[in-house]
Amino acid sequence: MKLSFLLNGRPTEVDCEAQETLAEVLRARLDLTGTKVSCEVQVCGACTVLVDGLPVSACTLLAYEVRDRSVLTVEGLARPDGSLHPIQQAFIDEFAFQCGFCTPGMIMATKALLDDNPKPTDDEIIHFMDGNICRCTGYVPIVRAIKRAAAQIQQEKGK
């Protein structure tokens, strides 16, 4: 079947089977391998992408569910000039990753959080990020990165 949707701001049309998940379509058909697959049961958050701005586990969402909707993946975060999004930069600055396998999901979940709540408290961050697992256990720098990103985004808006 033909699937049409907005992918990282661009109209996209792709052939896929009815039983394929969004993660499969992104990774195998569109070569967007930034979206990682780990638990495959919606627990770990590695495959988090935004569908119409809301965080979704791409590993368990059937691809056809995103027809005519807007999907944002980690590949679509950087600015048109290629510079990093403040969330990506904050993860680098705070050393908020080790192996990096959970990082795309962490970053997309952070985007969803900050779009909804631009100045989250530590508790709000920890609560919201509950669905994202980091087995290198670098949670403290991740919380720091989210706060740094929030501050940076606020500062840019104020300009």
Added chain:
Amino acid sequence: MSAEKKRDFQIVNHSVPRRDGPAKVTGKAVYVSDVKLPAMAYAKVLRSPYAHAKIVSIDSAKAAARPGVYAVLTSNDLTGLNLYYGHAVKDHPLIAVDKVRYAGEPVAAVVAQDERTAFEALEFIDVKYDELKAVLTPKEALDKGAALLHERTFEAGALRGFEGEVAAGRGSNICQESHLKWGDVEAAFARAAAVVEGEYYFPMAYAYAMEPYVAIAEVSENGVTIYSSAQHPFMVRHDLTTVFKLPVSQIRLIVPFVGGGYGSKSYTKIEPLVAACAWKARRPVKLQLSVEEAMLTTRSDDALTWMRTAVDAHGKIIARQARIYMNTGAYAENSPLVCEKATNRTVGPYSIPNVQIDTYSVYTNTVPASSYRGFGCAQVTMAGESQIDELATKIGKDPYEFRLANVAKPGEEFFPKMRPFDGTLKQDLEIAAKALDWQQTPPKGHGKSIGCSTSDAGAYPLTSTVIRVHADSSVSILTGSTELGQGSHTVIPQIVAEELGVPFEKVRVVASDTAITPYDRSTGASRTTTLMGRAVLEASREAIEQMVRMAAELLHLGVDPQRIHAQVFSHASAGRLRHPMPHVRLDHPRESPSPGYGRRSVAGCLPPSNRYHISMSHPRSTLHPSCQCAHS
């Protein structure tokens, strides 16, 4: 060493951005799961539903005939390969042969055009089993008349020091024993002021690296190439030379970024199976396990520990005795070493005059156990430190003070045949107690405790590297250390840039490709910075020496080689050379020297009519004043 400590470092000891940062935050970092080879097929594995059973027959004809299926692999069609591999002992068949030893063991694999087709074909494989009695715990496995997992002895694997020691096939399920004894334990317990005794069970655990095991194999007349999520590619290479009966040069392991390991990706896992699939299907094959399958691949050893510990009237620990049964599962993997480490770590960081530890690693019909986060330590430290707390309570002492009074001091030789204790535990405990506000009673519903352990370092110091200094003074480091997230690809170039005096940005890492990078035994046990770091440091110094020597030769300076060596090293270690690298430039003329020489020849060998323009400068060295020359 003191001279090195005083160095005013420019790059080392400074926080630099991680090399893997931009790739990892943009989704561009490549892990094996992201790799796609041309004409690549996909494998799925049929696993045993029984913990212990004879395989009566396997009929895979229906599965093989399905559209999109390229091959079905069972132990019946692997003639020509050696099916057994293993780190400590080669007891592990790459696919079940004649019987299965744990629920989840691979029995067959389907190779197909895509994962879904392969998965769907699995249910068309008909396997008939004859179920055997299973033993699930060491206690059951050691009972008289218990079913045996392994009926024969096996060849030793690559793990040094275990040749012939693994007990498989000797008529019991004991895989490995480890014993430690000094002093007189019985006498000490007889005169003790207080004793605690208990039994402790530490459960099995799965490491859950976010990236489950994954590998891609390609087999051709040139040998076997494998992309793998392995921590120790060189050890996997060794196992594959056994399986394919090929020389080392014909097995190539490539490890890109690894999505977490924690020891669970040490040693060989699915690589022999995926390579056999590629061999049978005659095309590249990818095998990506699910997390559920990864749990059926490796776990940590669970342990049942009986232990007693004694103190004298002055509060000094005088004796510890333990008997530990570790559950290694169906295959030995690294558990013989886990067994030995657990034995050593049972003593704890205490100076105890009377010790007896007896550890048994036992085969059972469960998932094979292996390394995981400081292997062997958590299993026994839980028991040991519980007893320290209980003893302190029993003699009315504060558990923190009790530890302070008993921990080994730096330089103390408390463990026979090992180097003296090199930790500063007293200070460490003080830091921990301060952080915990130890003297304050915690609020209701809260608690706090303090514990410590010691580790006999687990890494064999076999590491090598190549540092390649290019004509423009940029540098490539060839290293077999795998980037698991620990930052090896950042710290290694930091050391090299510091030592060679070149900008950090000009130093690149080429990593973990056994066809290119020199041998590195493993990436684990926190060894990369200390061992690979040391290797690149020494290689950098040797590179300086070689360049000085080469420049001296080209300039006919007639410098005594011994003097060069001494100067380079004394300057480098005293930290006096900010830019110790002599600039050796080979400038090519802009035009091709003759129609016969294309520009292609620039890499590798220089056309004979090129002019060599050599400039050397050693700003703070009296050895080589700046000089230039040109000759044709």
